[in-house]
Amino acid sequence: MKRLRTFLVSHGLDAVIVILACAAALTISTQADSSRPDGVRLGVEMVAVVVMTLSLLLRHRAPFLIPAGTWLLSAVLSIVDGSLVVGEAPVSIVGMIAAVLLGDLRDRRQARVGLAVVVASAVTVIYQDPAHTVGDLFFVPGLFAVGWLVGFALHERTEQTEAAEERAARAEWKRENEGRVAVAEERARIARELHDVVAHAVSVMVLQVGALRHRLPAEDVVSRDTLQNVEEAGRNALTEMRRLLDAMRREGDHHDRAPQPGLDQIEALLDDVRAAGLDARLKVHGEPVQLSPGLDLSAYRIAQEGLTNVIKHAHTRHAEVHLRYGMHDLELEILDHGEGPAASDGLGHGLVGVSERVKLYGGTMTAGATESGGFALRARLPLEPR
Incomplete structure (x- = not known):
């Protein structure tokens, strides 16, 4: 058929x-x-x-x-x-x-x-x-003129359909393009944040190598030269990382010298959220474990983005943040009992950053309405070995 x-x-x-x-x-x-x-x-x-x-x-x-x-x-x-x-x-x-x-x-x-x-x-x-007959001279041409009008009306409808399809295609292209731009911006922002984490780790390594080199006896020339090469390589790596960060930074961005946050500061985040009028509660399940700096930062940002979405879209005064520590992964859940997901014009990309952070560590993410009518953001992050 x-x-x-x-x-x-x-x-x-x-x-x-x-x-x-x-x-x-x-x-x-x-x-x-x-x-x-x-x-x-x-x-x-x-x-x-x-x-x-x-x-x-x-x-x-x-x-x-x-x-x-x-x-x-x-x-x-x-x-x-x-x-x-x-x-x-x-x-x-x-x-x-x-x-x-x-x-x-x-x-x-x-x-x-x-x-x-x-x-x-x-x-x-x-x-x-x-x-x-005389009537035929008016009736028959008029009949074919009606046929012409039918074709005219069909063309008008075809034009309207084509215009609607063109607008839909343009809107779809715009959404896809904005989505790609949003992903690129989020990845750049994540990279800028992780730069501080990596730079701090490399700096510590360079300082420790330098301290060890100065403690070596003067006659151990080979070991001192080897450590000096490692120290110089580390300093060069830090210099190149700063240049890379400058290249990724957009015009007008300021350099934030504050240390990157982690889950140890989540209570301070909840205090800020409560000051904005949202009664947010933290519930920790399982025994907390020490996370790698990058994973710790990503977990904090995911919780921050979830609470921001609740304030902007949920129209509720209550929210819950659940941290579930398992043997192999960390699960974050930001739950509210508001109106659920609001209609979007496709311009909001708040969850793009969450998705990129989750994919960076090989985790999974879900976001959607709950049975009670609220909205839940869930992210599972595999625990990296210390």
Whole structure:
């Protein structure tokens, strides 16, 4: 059924045109009317009608000329034989198809010219009919003008649909582009924060190597030179890290010299949140373990982002922060009992940073409404060996 539907959408009108051409040829060749021509003239008229009908198959190459030419040829044939066009139902259907096609033209000026061609040609065809009446001169052209209006209305609807699809595609592209920018910014911010953690560790290593070098006896030249090389390599690494950080920092960013926070400062975070009007409670499950500096910083930032989202979107005065220490992972849960996730315009990327931090340590994250109607942010971070 799907293939049949696709075929009818793509080639349905072409099939109708071919059937109409065959029907017109059969009707002309078998009509028993003493007033109609025969012989060579009948063959010429039959070929002309078939060619006029089949020419609509080329409508995509000349959207205006082909259907307009169909009507002009109909007028010419009616002058040659007044009963040819009006006496054949397939030819009338072909004329209606051509009228609809002219109304459906993308160029509005050509469409209006097409309406004039349809009305003028229809008047000519009816006038050349020996059996026409005065009413026919108004009714028949008006009928084909209605067909033109149908095509005009279809084009308007098609334009509206295309415009809606274009807006949707543009909005989707904008969301994807903003998402990529948000991810890049979050990764840069995480990298800037982790720089301080790594720089501190390297600095400690350099200082310890320097202290050890000075304690070595003067005659141990090989060991002193080796440690001096390690110390110089560490200092060079710190210099390059600072340059990398400067390259990642955007214009206007200030250099924050404060130490990076960890879960040992989460109570201070909750105090700040309570000062903002949110009654936040901390619940610790299991025995806390010492975390690596980077993991400790990421866990703190995840809790901070979850509480910030509660303040901005949940419209509630109560929230809970759960820290669950397991044997192999740390699970954070920020839970509220507010209104649940609010409608978003796609510009909020608060959870992007959480997702990037979780992926950085090979963890998992979920965020969504709870059965009670609130919202829960859960992140699982594998514990790294000390």
